[in-house]
Amino acid sequence: MCAVGSSASAQVVHEKGPYVGAGLGLNIQEDNKFPVGGGSTSSYDPGPVGIASFGYAFGNSLRLEIEPGYRYNSVSSITGSTGGGRSQIFSTMGNVIWDFENITTPVLPLTPHVGLGVGWAHVWEQEGPHSGFTVKGQNDAFAYQVIAGAEYAFTPSLKFGLDYRYFTAQDTSFRVGPTPTARTKVGDFNDHSILFTVRYSFGSPAPAPAVAQVPPAQPAPAPAAAARNYTVYFDFDRSDVTPDAKPIIQRAASDAKAGNTTRIAVTGHTDRAGPDSYNQKLSVRRAAAVKAELIKDGVPANEIVTVGRGESEPAVPTPDGVREPRNRRVVIELQ
Secondary structure, eight states: OOEEOOOTTOBOOOEEEEEEEEEEEEEEEOOEEESSTTOEEEEEOOEEEEEEEEEEEESSSEEEEEEEEEEEEEEEEETTEEOOEEEEEEEEEEEEEEEOTTEEOSSSOEEEEEEEEEEEEEEEEEEEEETTEEEEEEEEEEEEEEEEEEEEESSSSEEEEEEEEEEEEEEEEEEESSSOOSEEEEEEEEEEEEEEEEEEEOSEEOOOOHHHHSOOOOOOOOOTTTOOEEEEEOOTTOOSOOTTHHHHHHHHHHHHHHTTOOOEEEEEOOOSSSOHHHHHHHHHHHHHHHHHHHHHTTOOGGGEEEEEOTTSSOSSOOOTTOBOGGGSEEEEEEO
16 A cells, blocks of 8 residues: 655655666467468467667656567467467567555555556567467557556665566568468557666656755754754765865864863764665764764864764654655764
8 A cells, every 4th residue: 555745844845857777577379370271370479678878868757768668478288289489579668657656555665656658569480380370470550558666765876676567569560371472461569567776877767846955944052062962964865074164163163172071972964865774884884973073173082982872862753764854964972
């Protein structure tokens, strides 16, 4: 069961930029009826399918891609008898894909998608001979496909998925008959494919509206001697200290040196986009980056203790998989 995030603080940050991908899986070809002896039906064994994809995400849930592919099925029977031969399809498709990036699931942050593709198929058919039945030849045909699936973001750039594709090559013709010479119109080749996919994006998430990205205003700073806690924020999936954060870290270092502080606790946090294990490591890197800045500002390293909390202590509670800028933070506490 899927739930659409409706919290005012929840944000949908769309993928944007070029990507590459690949898929491997099982292809099931529907039976074909050939015009020999009143009609002979060929059935096929399930076979392998492989695809690659080269695409671009536009930052608004829309993706366009080019997809070369290969499908193979051996002939299992011809009109109830033992078969023989094979069917191969090489294809090049142009796909339009829509990602439902505002949907999350209770168990995993899956992103469903649907798509349509059109393109070219080169069908290579070799069947028989069997009781006067022979099909030979190659044929180029118009092809289209319907796509549905879902992806899991292992990291913001690396995604694993499961796809279904209904693929059809239209109006094919081959040399059919006991002594095949003339080409005969055969019809469509229809295939059902289940693929395990992997995709890597070279771009970055498209920013949400600026008003949603800006962290809440900080209270007016108390006098230096009284200030004890400081919070700095990070960009999505980044651990480098931003220019806006450096003055806050400098103020914390100055207050620490002036206030007889014996210990400084630096705690890193993340939002809930991505796996727990990845976010835990990211929070540790953020805390380490702030510690390095404090040392540069004159705080002794032995007075700084760092810890990463991952996504376990959000400042703003959100569903799993939601990107929230106010949770991407490091808290500096003077003790």
